Amino acid sequence: MKESCIHWYTPEIANQVIDVLCDNKVVIAPSDTVFGLFARTNRIGFEKLNMLKNRKNKSYLILIEKFSDVEQFVDFADKPKIMAFLKEVWPGPVTVILPTKEGIESFLRSSSGAIALRLPVHEQLTSVMRQVGPLFSTSANKTEQPIPTTCDEIDKDLLESVDLVICDDPESTEKDVQSSTIVDCTLQKPVIVRRGSDVVRVERIIDDLWR
Numbered sequence: 001m002k003e004s005c006i007h008w009y010t011p012e013i014a015n016q017v018i019d020v021l022c023d024n025k026v027v028i029a030p031s032d033t034v035f036g037l038f039a040r041t042n043r044i045g046f047e048k049l050n051m052l053k054n055r056k057n058k059s060y061l062i063l064i065e066k067f068s069d070v071e072q073f074v075d076f077a078d079k080p081k082i083m084a085f086l087k088e089v090w091p092g093p094v095t096v097i098l099p100t101k102e103g104i105e106s107f108l109r110s111s112s113g114a115i116a117l118r119l120p121v122h123e124q125l126t127s128v129m130r131q132v133g134p135l136f137s138t139s140a141n142k143t144e145q146p147i148p149t150t151c152d153e154i155d156k157d158l159l160e161s162v163d164l165v166i167c168d169d170p171e172s173t174e175k176d177v178q179s180s181t182i183v184d185c186t187l188q189k190p191v192i193v194r195r196g197s198d199v200v201r202v203e204r205i206i207d208d209l210w211r
Helices: 013-022 043-053 067-072 080-089 123-132 156-161 199-209
Strands: 027-029 036-040 061-063 094-099 114-118 135-139 181-184 191-194
Touching (some): 013 027, 013 036, 013 123, 067 080, 080 094, 080 199
Parallel strands (some): 061 114, 094 181
Antiparallel strands (some): 036 135, 094 114, 181 191
């Protein structure tokens, strides 16, 4: 870790994060879900996350800045219900697995041709993406380690291996931090493959749209 601990409300923090990401480096930060590792959506970012997570051959979640960005990755011409579903759950703590357009780089998608996308509710992350574009996002832990919900729970070696760490907000009243709910929308009817934040509402929306 090359910087002392700072917070999202630190003056000019967004510009600092932008500079680090534009240098193809990795940031650890809290979001609207759990603590995450963030990198640019290029091969360098992909390989750096693989090294930090001790994993390979698995794609990462991609965060987008605004709803229309999803069309960079997915063709919705024959998917009106999926579009309606996204409009109900985004922005928010819901990750959606979707079939990708043809021509999407292999490091952005799974071997089956699917991509995981999320539109977060986080003002600072959104302002960063407005400048650098979509971001790879993954929980701030090594493979098989517990997912941290506070900075103190993050592996010390991992903290030392990244270029910028943004700490918890000491004034935050949020105690029940959860991972995002993951919904597989590559099937005829969406299936929840990980129960997380906002899952009850997501179940209701799926049932309403796919009666």
